[in-house]
Amino acid sequence: MPVPCTMKNPEALISIFLVVLNLATGALGQDVSGMTLAEELKGLEPGPRIAYTRHLIREGRDDAEVFFQLAVAYHESSLPDSAIRYYGEAVGRDPDHFKSYVNLGVLYDDRGDLHKAEKNFLAAVRVNPDDVLANSHLAxxxxxxxxxxxxxxxxxxALELAPDHPQPMFYLAIFFWENKMFREALREWEKVVDVAPGSYLADRARENIVLLQKALNDPVPTGDTKPIR
Known part of the structure; x- marks a missing residue:
């Protein structure tokens, strides 16, 4: 729950005051005129961003971007209910707000709500048919x-758009695994490690490679072990 800005909660008032002062005078002496809201908020922690965007909304700002930035701040604060609410506000004001659809898809996937996740990734692909990640996650x-x-x-x-992108490669490996095409799955996860060695996906691919090698060494591999997403 956001902290109400009252004299009983001076920290919230101080946060807004500092953010407003910082943005009004220009961060580190920089001129903020002509900057996007995302550029203005860059480098700030989620708490001050929440305080400032809520301040803008109370002052009458009503465009999709301010609600999107508020949602992102809640998302980064691990407050998914509030994030979902404000991503929804963003797409309500701009039905083509691509990033909101993608982030809603991610949040619903985290909750295990595949139907709502699919709906939002499908909306993202409608807005941007050639986005590799949206196509991959939707798939x-x-x-x-x-x-x-x-x-x-x-x-x-997605694979056609970006043959060397690790995300569709990773999902392709899972497709192969589920169809008991173990060597093909191993090949794809090894490619993920090669193209993005320091990434989260590479870490997951390495774990799956270990699981898969055990399956391949089994005289009668069953594929019952589930890969790590």
């Missing part, structure tokens, strides 16, 4: 619902 949401032909439409599009 995986559909795949988990066992609609394999439909999932392949979007994953193949």
């Amino acid at each position: 995986f949401m559909i795949f988990q619902q066992k609609r394999y032909d439909r999932a392949w439409v979007f994953l193949s599009k």
Whole structure:
């Protein structure tokens, strides 16, 4: 729950005062005129960003971007209910707000709500048909619902758009694993490690490579072990 700005909560008032003063005078002496809201807020912790964007809304600002930035701050503060609410406010004001749809898809996926995640990733692809991540995530949401032909439409599009991008490679490996094509899965996860060695996906790929090598060494590999997403 956001902290109300009253004299009983001076920290909230101080946060808004400092942010407003900083933005009004220019951070570190820089001129903020002509900057986007995202540029103005860059480098600030989520708390002050929440305070300032809520201040802007109370002052009458009503565009999609201010609600998006508020949602991002809540998202980064691990407050998913508030993040979902304000991403929704953003797309309500701009039905083509691509980043809000993607982030809503991520949040609903985290909750295990595949249908709502699919709906939002599909909306993102409608707005930007050539986005690799949106196509990849949409494919995986559909795949988990066992609609394999439909999932392949979007994953193949992502692979066509960016053959060396680690995200569609990672999901392709899971597709292979689930179809007991273990050597093909191993090849894709090894490619993920090669193209993005320091990434979160590479860490997950390495864990899956270990699991997969155990499966391959089993005289009768069953594939019952589930890969790490």
